[in-house]
Amino acid sequence: MFNQFQILGRRSMSVFQRLGQAMLFQLQILAGLPGLLRHPRLLIQELYSVGVQSLAIIVISGLTVGMVLGLQMYNTLVDFGTEESLGPVVALSLVRELGPVLTALLFSGRAGSALTAEIGLMKATDQLSVMEMMAVDPVKRVVVPRFVAGVISMPLLAAIFSAVGILGSYMVGVGLLGVDDGAFWSQMQHKVSFDKDIWNGIIKSFVFGIIATWIAVFEGYTAIPTTAGVSNATTRTVVHTAFAVLAMDFVLTAIMFGES
Amino acid sequence: MKTSRTIEILVGLFVAAGLAAFFMLAMKVSNITEFTETDVYTLSARFDNIGGLKVRSPVRMGGVRVGRVVAIEYDSKQLEAVVSMHIMRKHNGIPEDSNASIYTAGLLGEQYVSINPGGASEFLADDDAIEETQSAFVLERMVGQFLIKETEQGAAK
Numbered sequence: 001m002f003n004q005f006q007i008l009g010r011r012s013m014s015v016f017q018r019l020g021q022a023m024l025f026q027l028q029i030l031a032g033l034p035g036l037l038r039h040p041r042l043l044i045q046e047l048y049s050v051g052v053q054s055l056a057i058i059v060i061s062g063l064t065v066g067m068v069l070g071l072q073m074y075n076t077l078v079d080f081g082t083e084e085s086l087g088p089v090v091a092l093s094l095v096r097e098l099g100p101v102l103t104a105l106l107f108s109g110r111a112g113s114a115l116t117a118e119i120g121l122m123k124a125t126d127q128l129s130v131m132e133m134m135a136v137d138p139v140k141r142v143v144v145p146r147f148v149a150g151v152i153s154m155p156l157l158a159a160i161f162s163a164v165g166i167l168g169s170y171m172v173g174v175g176l177l178g179v180d181d182g183a184f185w186s187q188m189q190h191k192v193s194f195d196k197d198i199w200n201g202i203i204k205s206f207v208f209g210i211i212a213t214w215i216a217v218f219e220g221y222t223a224i225p226t227t228a229g230v231s232n233a234t235t236r237t238v239v240h241t242a243f244a245v246l247a248m249d250f251v252l253t254a255i256m257f258g259e260s
Numbered sequence: 261m262k263t264s265r266t267i268e269i270l271v272g273l274f275v276a277a278g279l280a281a282f283f284m285l286a287m288k289v290s291n292i293t294e295f296t297e298t299d300v301y302t303l304s305a306r307f308d309n310i311g312g313l314k315v316r317s318p319v320r321m322g323g324v325r326v327g328r329v330v331a332i333e334y335d336s337k338q339l340e341a342v343v344s345m346h347i348m349r350k351h352n353g354i355p356e357d358s359n360a361s362i363y364t365a366g367l368l369g370e371q372y373v374s375i376n377p378g379g380a381s382e383f384l385a386d387d388d389a390i391e392e393t394q395s396a397f398v399l400e401r402m403v404g405q406f407l408i409k410e411t412e413q414g415a416a417k
Contacts, residue, residue, distance in 0.1 A: 041264070048267045052274045091289050156278025163281035166289060185288065194290035202282070 022218050025139075029147050029217070032140040042145040050111045050146065050213075051153035055160070057110050058103060062161035065098060066090065066168025073169075074177050083179050087188035090169040091162075095192065095201045096257070099162035101249050104208035107154060108241035112216035115146050116237040119220030120230035143217045150216070154209025155202050162201065200256045204249070211248060212241045300327065300346040301386040305360040305373070310341045311396025312371045313362055319345045319373045326351040329373060345373060356382040359392035371396060 036043060069090050077083045119142060122128050128138040166188075173179040192198065216237045223233035310332060319327040327347035335342050347354070357378030364371050375390070384390070 044264075044268055044271050047271045047274070052270045055274060055277070095285065095289070153274075156275060156281075159278055159281040159285060163284045163289075166285075188289055192290045194286055198285050198290050 021222065025218050026214060028139050029144055032144040035140045036144050036148060043148055046145045046149035047153065050149040054107060054110045054157060057106055058157045058161050059164050061102065061106055062164035063168040065102065066094065066165030067172045069093065070169030070172035074173060084183035084187050086173045086179050087184040088191035091166055091188045091192050092197060094162045094165045095197050099158045100201055100205040100208055101245060103158040103161045103205060104212050104245045105242055107157060108212045108238055111150065112212050112237050112241055113234045115216040116220040116234045117230060119217060120223035120233050123223060124225040124230055143221060147213050147217050150213025151209045155205045158205030204252050207248060207252065208245050211244050215241050215244065299349040301349060302344055303347055303384060303388055303390060304342055304344045305390040305393050306340040306342055307362065307393050307395050308340060309395040309398060310343060311362055311398055313396065317370060317372050319347065319375065321375045343373065352383065354384045355380040356384055358390060359394065360390045361394035362396035364397060
């Protein structure tokens with residue numbers, strides 16, 4: 001009878017324990033930030049593998065999402081004779097929601113899983129223990145540059161995603177479907193506000209960058225150092241990032257656009 | 261592994277592309293360019309009812325945007341709404357006896373202030389007020405008036 005309660009209690013305690021561990025790990029990362037200034041080269045290397053190599057999937061996804069949005073919105077808007085609203089509709093949905101959220105999901109699939117697998121394998125092959133033996137702090141040497149690179153890359157990738165998406169909808173809307181060129185941009189500029197929409201989108205993608213990279217490096221660093229352990233940790237990274245980003249998106253949207 | 265020079269160049273290009281995208285969003289997509297309208301003068305107008313007019317709503321003359329609403333306040337002494345507008349300096353030839361109305365763009369569109377020019381030879385200057393105004397069209401009030409008229413006609417029969 002009490003066994004079920006015991007299982008429930010053990011599960012919840014391990015969840016909270018893990019949250020606490022993640023918090024302490026974040027403090028360790030923050031403490032290691034100043035050390036990164038002395039080794040900017042580590043950051044460049046990670047920016048390449050986290051940011052530059054994610055560029056292709058971000059650009060292609062942004063373009064197709066923008067084109068599909070343009071096509072679908074046009075079909076609905078043309079019924080009301082307001083197809084000029086295509087610009088603001090596409091721009092607002094990309095800049096406010098789709099840009100940051102989809103970029104974070106793609107980013108965790110492309111870069112987050114790679115980070116977890118890399119750090120987890122480093123642990124499994126005892127590279128991290130060797131560093132400790134050489135009096136090199138593995139958090140400072142391995143984790144901090146990857147975390148900072150992720151946090152810097154996410155807003156840039158989200159901005160690229162939104163910009164490319166808007167260009168994609170411009171190509172479909174103005175190029176193929178014959179929406180007026182001037183109305184497309186002028187309505188967009190009229191409806192999209194810089195500090196309310198674009199700036200909040202950037203803040204969102206920055207927060208998602210912290211969440212996605214934090215989960216990725218934490219899962220990698222605490223992975224069970226076996227083949228199955230690393231594979232489980234990689235799966236957890238992608239799943240937990242998706243949950244956390246979508247939940248956080250609701251919270252941030254409620255705060256930012258809740259009262260108008 | 262690529263040489264560190266190639267990697268640095270690629271990272272530099274990536275950061276530049278990100279900043280360029282951000283710059284494009286700021287300049288081309290959002291309304292930040294409109295904040296640079298510094299060459300303006302202020303007019304005010306008093307309305308009984310402003311309807312759905314908002315700060316940043318356009319001010320038009322003959323359908324062309326000449327300025328923006330910058331502030332909406334309620335004057336609790338005279339029981340009227342006071343709308344302040346920034347008009348672009350190049351449109352400084354608005355006759356003194358012009359009147360201002362609040363119209364709706366399209367059937368369900370946003371509301372804007374329309375200035376209908378009068379015939380006076382004197383022009384409105386900075387901080388002047390437009391005296392003659394016409395309030396916003398409020399659908400409920402129109403329906404209400406219509407119903408009252410109908411019932412009065414019904415009673416007369």
